[in-house]
Amino acid sequence: AQTVTQSQPEMSVQEAETVTLSCTYDTSENNYYLFWYKQPPSRQMILVIRQEAYKQQNATENRFSVNFQKAAKSFSLKISDSQLGDTAMYFCAFMKFRGAQKLVFGQGTRLTINP
Amino acid sequence: GAGVSQSPSNKVTEKGKDVELRCDPISGHTALYWYRQSLGQGLEFLIYFQGNSAPDKSGLPSDRFSAERTGGSVSTLTIQRTQQEDSAVYLCASSPTSGGAGETQYFGPGTRLLVL
Numbered sequence: 001a002q003t004v005t006q007s008q009p010e011m012s013v014q015e016a017e018t019v020t021l022s023c024t025y026d027t028s029e030n031n032y033y034l035f036w037y038k039q040p041p042s043r044q045m046i047l048v049i050r051q052e053a054y055k056q057q058n059a060t061e062n063r064f065s066v067n068f069q070k071a072a073k074s075f076s077l078k079i080s081d082s083q084l085g086d087t088a089m090y091f092c093a094f095m096k097f098r099g100a101q102k103l104v105f106g107q108g109t110r111l112t113i114n115p
Numbered sequence: 116g117a118g119v120s121q122s123p124s125n126k127v128t129e130k131g132k133d134v135e136l137r138c139d140p141i142s143g144h145t146a147l148y149w150y151r152q153s154l155g156q157g158l159e160f161l162i163y164f165q166g167n168s169a170p171d172k173s174g175l176p177s178d179r180f181s182a183e184r185t186g187g188s189v190s191t192l193t194i195q196r197t198q199q200e201d202s203a204v205y206l207c208a209s210s211p212t213s214g215g216a217g218e219t220q221y222f223g224p225g226t227r228l229l230v231l
Contacts, residue, residue, distance in 0.1 A: 044223065
């Protein structure tokens with residue numbers, strides 16, 4: 001079974017700073033997908049970024065980028081020029097390449113951006 | 116277009132009562148997922164639908180939990196004889212197909228269930 005671990009329950013940074021959220025996972029699969037989802041107080045989960053394990057290039061989406069280290073089974077999220085609207089819970093998630101497409105989530109990191 | 120919607124937004128019930136939670140996926144999405152978010156267990160998968168069939172029910176915690184989907188659209192999650200440990204936020208998500216590996220799942224706002 002796959003497991004996802006987020007070791008930082010809470011983080012807090014000042015607006016405009018860069019912050020990195022950590023995620024590690026455990027799997028015997030060779031191909032899979034990894035995701036970062038954001039959950040603001042409204043509760044609605046929003047996809048931030050996704051990474052295919054067979055792609056070596058790290059995914060980027062505007063101010064969001066990942067550092068994917070397949071051998072280390074690490075998938076960290078970097079938020080550059082952080083904004084107040086980035087305040088939310090952030091969840092790292094794993095999905096198998098084939099078969100059941102359910103997401104396996106980490107415990108989440110509560111990120112607060114201070115003005 | 117409209118996103119995933121869920122109703123009710125909040126539900127308070129008494130222990131032992133049955134509850135029904137509803138999910139309306141994005142129009143045309145054939146895959147639908149239910150997850151549960153609780154303080155003790157985090158975010159956990161409950162059940163997955165492809166069309167009206169449920170090939171993966173492995174996450175349902177007990178036989179008090181059931182779900183159905185009709186017309187390849189709306190899904191209802193039913194919890195019978197609710198217990199206090201059922202208190203959680205129930206999230207629904209949909210994706211265009213389940214055959215496309217790694218498809219993004221689009222989530223609804225969830226139903227917060229409180230069992231007194």
